Amino acid sequence: MQAKQRAVVFAYHNVGVRCLKVLLAGGVDVALVVTHQDSTSENIWFESVISLCQTEGVPFITPEHARDDELRAQIAAAKPDLIFSFYYRHMLPESILAIAPAYNMHGSLLPQFRGRAPVNWAVLHGATETGATLHEMTVKPDAGAIVAQTAVPILPDDTAHEVFGKVTVAAEQTLWNILPSLLAGSAPRTLNDLSQGGYFGGRKPEDGRIDWSQPAAQVYNLHRAVAPPYPGAFTDINGRRYVIERARLYKDPLPSLPPGLAVVDNGIFGVCGDGGALAIHSLLADGLPISAAELKANLSASGE
Structure with missing residues (x-):
């Protein structure tokens, strides 16, 4: 029997919860979760990664940022085969990305709406569809090769909050469908054409x-x-x-x-x-x- 693959997971928000559940259900040995402290105001509508880790008995930490020698040492000590980032709020430095192949779940159909708040920007621009994309992580944000993506419609009267609910489901489906191939090393790679779409910043x-x-x-x-x-x-x-x-x-x-x-x-x-x-x-x-x-x-x- 093939040994379980080990993963370190950076996760937050509803997407973090759902995708972490997919990894656990898919037989991945989640050695460590890196997340953020829960915010009382945000948890009005965010699910808690910390709560899921406590329920499932998964070790977790909440460092202030990702650019920390101690954090890198903790990740290296976990000896992951894979690293995942699911709506974690900090960019991962090259020193962490070098430890194991790393994949990020982004809330748009890359290469469209790269960067921050992709669902809000898609609605603001009147897009009629968006989705979730799993892609290889590089130092440049949302620039790595596309592994899998799932589209969802944006209806004329949908709010960003409603669309985000669809994107959360799309993220879960995307990871669930590709995970066997990813663990087997046979997942496809598609060019993320950065000449298309554009980068967008956070919104205030x-x-x-x-x-x-x-x-x-x-x-x-x-x-x-x-x-x-x-x-x-x-x-x-x-x-x-x-x-x-x-x-x-x-x-x-x-x-x-x-x-x-x-x-x-x-x-x-x-x-x-x-x-x-x-x-x-x-x-x-x-x-x-x-x-x-x-x-x-x-x-x-x-x-x-």
Whole structure:
């Protein structure tokens, strides 16, 4: 009988949990998991890698960063045949990648949307599909050869959070399907053509600020890309912050109204530069729900 292959796994987030479960179910000897300390705020919707390790009796550590001689020594001592990274938040240095063949699970169809927050960027750009890609790790992020990938659709009204749920399942399926070949050393490799797609950076809450002069479709994509549980698309009026919680593209144009928030027939709308609009079904003012009547009074008081 062939001996189990040993792995060191860098993992976090829902993808980290699901892919770690795949390795355990696939008979991989997980010698060590490197993860992050759980965040109370993030675990509102993130599953816990630490909790899974405790349940399964898998050794884990939570170093502050990956560029540490002690961490490299711990990984080398585990004598892994393979190294995996599943939504771990730090880049792995060359000194660690040199220990064993290393593979990363990325939340897009590489080479598209390389870098940080790939699901949010895909929704923001109006992409109609994305997915999960397992690829060889190199020092350059998301640049190694593609081993396997699985596509999922992005429907017109999907938020990034909804798409991320699909990508999590796609990551699990991708790893489950390729794992036997990967362990046997027969998994295929496909060129990751870096002339296609592009790199994208991390996103900050301020990136959710709405420019109402943009077309309605573009503003709607911003809303979908950052809708709760992300911080949300927002606009500031007279010192108050209004955050769109739920909205849809409105079927009719509202060209007679200036761009910005408006109340029409007791409904809240976001009017955009092309005359199109978002029908806003739930709006927060300084973190609290606000009705159409309250918004109308606020806008009148501010001269909007």
